[in-house]
Amino acid sequence: DQQVKQNSPSLSVQEGRISILNCDYTNSMFDYFLWYKKYPAEGPTFLISISSIKDKNEDGRFTVFLNKSAKHLSLHIVPSQPGDSAVYFCAASNTGTASKLTFGTGTRLQVTL
């Protein structure tokens, strides 16, 4: 039972354009959401997070939007750069379960020149 889903396995975007990565979840107990980025042969690294009390969080070129009623979040990268090419994982947590994360299946982003 996949509680966190990323329905697009891959995405290709031109340099300078916006990248939008989507994530859906089914567990209404989730109240904290994160995005991780993973390069080949490296472990995932934390990118940005959002609490369920907010609907938007921004950090430089990265913005995460949360729509609780739709159980949907998205990561926007503007402008996209070639160095953003990586696999992006969405993750969710219930703050009552002490840091345990449930990850999505990942979306491979390729930013082309």
Added chain:
Amino acid sequence: DVKVTQSSRYLVKRTGEKVFLECVQDMDHENMFWYRQDPGLGLRLIYFSYDVKMKEKGDIPEGYSVSREKKERFSLILESASTNQTSMYLCASSLGARMSASDTQYFGPGTRLTVL
């Protein structure tokens, strides 16, 4: 900078062998985690630990066990390796506070295990 290290980047073992994967973190984190990453399945939690000598099952604990004798070290054990345990294994640690912006999980580089 948080550093999470894993004992091997690549490992090849035979079916039935006992396999130890070691993970060490240097930031005095309370929580440690073991995941496996498979194509199309993302990261799945195998086991985690809140404290020394404490462990909790994750989503896919079957065929695995763990050991945490010291705070900085968390070991994943495959008692009798099988071919379906061929995977990328990732270790992570986090500070241990209730989930907040500061309780990020930091990952090691991963161990790619092949079971023949």
